[in-house]
Amino acid sequence: MTQDTLERGWHVPHLLLLSLLPVVAMGAPGLAPELRVAGWLLLNVAVIAAAERWRPYRADWRPTRADLVRDGGVFALNALVDALAKMALAVVALRFVSGASALPGWLQVIGGALLADLGSYALHRWSHRGGWLWRVHAFHHRPEALNVANALTAHPLNALYDGVVRWGPLVLLGFDAEVITALAMFHLTQALAAHANVRGIIGPLRWVLGSAELHRLHHSTDGREAGNFGTDLPLWDLVFGTHRSGPGPRAVGVFDPARYPVATATGRWLAWPFQRRPSTAQDRSPST
Numbered sequence: 001m002t003q004d005t006l007e008r009g010w011h012v013p014h015l016l017l018l019s020l021l022p023v024v025a026m027g028a029p030g031l032a033p034e035l036r037v038a039g040w041l042l043l044n045v046a047v048i049a050a051a052e053r054w055r056p057y058r059a060d061w062r063p064t065r066a067d068l069v070r071d072g073g074v075f076a077l078n079a080l081v082d083a084l085a086k087m088a089l090a091v092v093a094l095r096f097v098s099g100a101s102a103l104p105g106w107l108q109v110i111g112g113a114l115l116a117d118l119g120s121y122a123l124h125r126w127s128h129r130g131g132w133l134w135r136v137h138a139f140h141h142r143p144e145a146l147n148v149a150n151a152l153t154a155h156p157l158n159a160l161y162d163g164v165v166r167w168g169p170l171v172l173l174g175f176d177a178e179v180i181t182a183l184a185m186f187h188l189t190q191a192l193a194a195h196a197n198v199r200g201i202i203g204p205l206r207w208v209l210g211s212a213e214l215h216r217l218h219h220s221t222d223g224r225e226a227g228n229f230g231t232d233l234p235l236w237d238l239v240f241g242t243h244r245s246g247p248g249p250r251a252v253g254v255f256d257p258a259r260y261p262v263a264t265a266t267g268r269w270l271a272w273p274f275q276r277r278p279s280t281a282q283d284r285s286p287s288t
């Protein structure tokens with residue numbers, strides 16, 4: 001056990017949920033995929049929220065009532081967008097026949113996880129180069145705290161295009177629906193655990209799985225440490241030179257908050273990418 005582990009301990013909810021995932025993904029085939037993913041989401045939120053009270057990473061990152069109102073509203077909106085996107089993908093899938101589902105399940109799971117995270121990595125990194133995509137993505141970076149409540153807070157367009165680049169290739173290549181459902185459950189766990197306000201690390205697993213210790217750096221206001229664009233896997237950051245590690249960030253959020261709508265003004269954030277104003281260098285994320 002390293003000194004780091006002794007000082008901070010394990011990220012128990014993340015490791016617990018990852019160990020439960022194969023059991024739940026394979027053990028409840030009778031449930032419709034939507035119900036399985038929804039149940040998994042509720043379980044993940046409950047486990048991580050309990051851990052945030054038990055072992056918070058930072059006491060001042062607990063969500064306020066205003067945060068919860070904003071996050072709850074955005075979550076409901078994004079759930080609607082997600083459902084519509086899945087219906088569109090299902091229609092597309094009916095028109096394409098491909099052989100990927102003939103591959104062994106384990107190969108589909110590994111290949112699908114790599115492919116899904118590659119598309120998301122590329123678009124996420126591009127979004128941080130500034131311009132219109134950053135104005136969409138900045139909504140996710142505006143909070144000055146990370147916790148399970150704001151883990152899924154993002155502009156609906158951000159949720160839509162991330163879903164398309166993440167799952168679209170798998171649908172077009174004909175991956176098995178059960179595999180895509182299991183990978184969606186894995187992505188939910190990774191997204192929630194990466195933003196969790198819980199102390200602890202995942203040890204050597206950090207070289208193969210995304211984690212809170214890496215993703216907090218992505219949200220840093222210090223551009224030198226704000227890499228780690230892959231949420232599910234660190235592989236593409238390692239391959240393309242954007243992997244960052246080290247102690248936690250001093251502050252999270254956007255580099256110059258005064259240039260953005262206030263964090264709780266959800267309506268202004270939703271409209272912001274569509275307002276006509278020149279893009280300037282200060283629109284850019286610190287991690288370009």
Ligand SMILES: [Zn+2]
Binds near residue numbers: 124128137141218
């Ligand atoms: Zn980002």
